[in-house]
Amino acid sequence: MLTIKSLNQFYGGSHILWDVDMTVPTGSCTCLMGRNGMGKTTLLKCIMGLLPTVSGELLYDDTDLRKISADRRARLGVGYVPQGREIFSQLTVEENLRIGLSASRGKLKEIPEQIFTMFPVLKKMLRRRGGDLSGGQQQQLAIGRAMVLEPKLLILDEPTEGIQPNIVHEIGDIILRLNKEANLTVLLVEQKLPFARRVASEFRIIDKGRIVAADRIAGLTDDLVRHHLTV
Numbered sequence: 001m002l003t004i005k006s007l008n009q010f011y012g013g014s015h016i017l018w019d020v021d022m023t024v025p026t027g028s029c030t031c032l033m034g035r036n037g038m039g040k041t042t043l044l045k046c047i048m049g050l051l052p053t054v055s056g057e058l059l060y061d062d063t064d065l066r067k068i069s070a071d072r073r074a075r076l077g078v079g080y081v082p083q084g085r086e087i088f089s090q091l092t093v094e095e096n097l098r099i100g101l102s103a104s105r106g107k108l109k110e111i112p113e114q115i116f117t118m119f120p121v122l123k124k125m126l127r128r129r130g131g132d133l134s135g136g137q138q139q140q141l142a143i144g145r146a147m148v149l150e151p152k153l154l155i156l157d158e159p160t161e162g163i164q165p166n167i168v169h170e171i172g173d174i175i176l177r178l179n180k181e182a183n184l185t186v187l188l189v190e191q192k193l194p195f196a197r198r199v200a201s202e203f204r205i206i207d208k209g210r211i212v213a214a215d216r217i218a219g220l221t222d223d224l225v226r227h228h229l230t231v
């Protein structure tokens with residue numbers, strides 16, 4: 001379980017995250033929702049150690065994440081797929097996957113076969129450059145790269161952003177399989193309501209840097225949507 005308590009974050013003088021309390025239960029697919037600029041990406045970056053936090057607690061099971069570096073968080077089993085995917089377009093699919101492997105500090109030498117079972121297209125395109133892949137294939141590569149360290153918690157920032165509508169469903173299938181078949185706990189930032197309702201078991205809403213609602217996905221009422229999500 002990931003437990004966040006009273007977390008505060010600032011960019012210079014701007015107070016962005018305000019006493020954030022949130023849990024991501026083990027085995028859940030928890031969707032973090034909110035309008036643009038409310039602090040979703042900032043919160044994910046704090047969890048990953050890519051941004052400093054000023055105060056609060058970040059517990060992953062019994063480990064205090066604030067005390068360990070970003071790469072140790074990755075080795076501990078927290079995988080991250082950033083917004084915009086950030087794959088290397090000039091490198092091949094294999095080289096992109098090996099970059100994920102390098103964070104293991106030599107402990108893992110080979111790309112786990114499980115990645116290719118989950119994403120057969122990556123095996124087929126191993127020698128192609130990342131930039132030659134379609135948006136949906138690039139998203140699979142970004143997820144595959146995060147999966148090479150065999151995480152237990154996978155954090156995805158808007159995985160359907162910029163993806164063709166007919167491929168969005170496929171990305172949803174992948175997340176459902178990771179959650180239900182590979183038993184990964186998932187924390188997902190997502191703005192598309194039908195997608196969130198389909199894949200998530202829990203939701204949290206962030207509004208102006210504060211968590212304002214948290215429940216099972218069935219509790220995501222039209223009222224909450226109107227107040228905190230519609231633009």
Ligand SMILES: Nc1ncnc2c1ncn2[C@@H]1O[C@H](COP(=O)(O)OP(=O)(O)OP(=O)(O)O)[C@@H](O)[C@H]1O
Binds near residue numbers: 036040043
């Ligand atoms: N590097 C930065 N320096 C200063 N302010 C920043 C920086 N990055 C983000 N912000 C501000 O922090 C706030 C939260 O941004 P964040 O990207 O976390 O929001 P978000 O909910 O992920 O939005 P989006 O859905 O647009 O990605 C916004 O007001 C944003 O302008």
